[in-house]
Amino acid sequence: MSATQAARGPYSDVIRERWRRPRFRGELPGAGAVAEDVNPLCGDRVRLMLALEGERVSAARFVGDSCAICAASADVLAELVVGRSRAEALRVEAADLLAVLQADIRPTRMRCVTLPLSVLATALNGKR
């Protein structure tokens, strides 16, 4: 079994790359909006930290103990929301994340993709 073969299934190159070298993983001291949630199915835990300048998200970081899909999703989400207004950030949907992740995610793993979204909603006090 080569590494490429092994990475079939839900693991696209984007997910593998984001898992190995996340761009937005880490603490964000002084973050103005912070939330954390857990997926009861698998125990995935994601904490999202956002810095706000007025209504605009100026920086985002995440930490967590999760599977590769969830971590990659959080990393992509952090990238997508930076520079957006609070309202725009809340409009990011699973489809936007999937478009970047380029992965074939089955329903059983979809919550791994969407957990960071609900954490974002909580952090921004919005409702999805």
Add this chain to the structure above:
Amino acid sequence: MRLDELTRPDFPILERVVNGHPLVYLDSAASSQRPRTVIEAMSQYYARSHANVHRSIHTLGEEATELYEAARDRVQRFIGAQHREEVIFTRGTTDGLGLLAETIGRTLRAGDEVLITELEHHSNIVPWQLATRDRGAVLKAVPLGDDGTLDLEAFERLLTRRTRVVAFAHVSNVLGTINPVARMCARARQAGAFSVVDGAQAAPHLSLDMGALDCDFYAFSAHKMLGPTGIGVLYGRREVLEALEPGRGGSEMIKEVWIDRAQWNDLPWRFEPGTPPIAEAVGLSAAIEYLEKLGMDAVAEHERALTRQTLEGLAAIPGVRVYGPPASEARGAVVAFSVEGLHPHDVAALLDAEGIAVRAGHHCAMPLMRRLGVVGTSRASFSVFNSPEEVRHLLAAVGELRTAL
């Protein structure tokens, strides 16, 4: 002939190709697969004999009743119960344990204690939380030693005159630990407590003898032992069952009903309200027949060899950690493991890409996961149809995992 060579042709699902690979099914602890005889017995029942049991005075009703009650007789022999009325059909282990927690729960008083253990499945934790919560009773748990076995000295300390129920697994669904059932049940009885054994992971793999275990209650599911979903067994010692008021009402469990009261039916029907899972009983009977033909000692020996091979093989892979008692100890047919740097769900998904089905997550044992200090583990588990070649396939695939993501 090896047991897997003998049995594999009987399991149609093993012909499946998954993600381009022949299916390697290592998730029987969650739910096993079924031999053709079980599938056919159930179709045959539906095609020829189905009617409601016990109250239909016509040929089909009589046939269905006969088949349903014959299944009870077969279960009685299989588990070494002294009387047929000690065998209650339920919807599964969870249902059996829930029935007990509800029924015994009504008799709990403030200050009474229920003693469980740290290695229980949620099904043997949460029903007791519900049963104790509203009655001012107290739920306690026997801690687990670092070797993956129960701290029996602590068990002795926690077992007091206040203890009304001692509920624990025969075999841990994560660690594979085999608990000393007979000893713990004897101590429970001396203390005046009911003993309740969760046998979900034992019934498919060990030869059972209720007389030797001498427990008050023993619950298990058909679907983990080559039988259908939707049916399980709750064994209850006759004297204890006779003294218990039923916790659930409905048809079948009564002799006579008035608007304000009812007279209970005889055992075992007193604890079987509503139309029972009849086709499932027929399927369970066929599953037991299949296991008995193989011989439970041969089944246990086969699965023990696969478990040992897996434990030793996984322990030799760098970055892989296995949980539970060492390979030299008697263990159930499960091996929980983790791969450094990989989430259990990623392990399972990567193995699935190779056609290998393992379970990943908390295995419905969150308190145990917390005790082990992990969010979850991956778990391979075995049945009669698994082969040493399949284990080698698993070991090779796990060996590649650390570079896979």
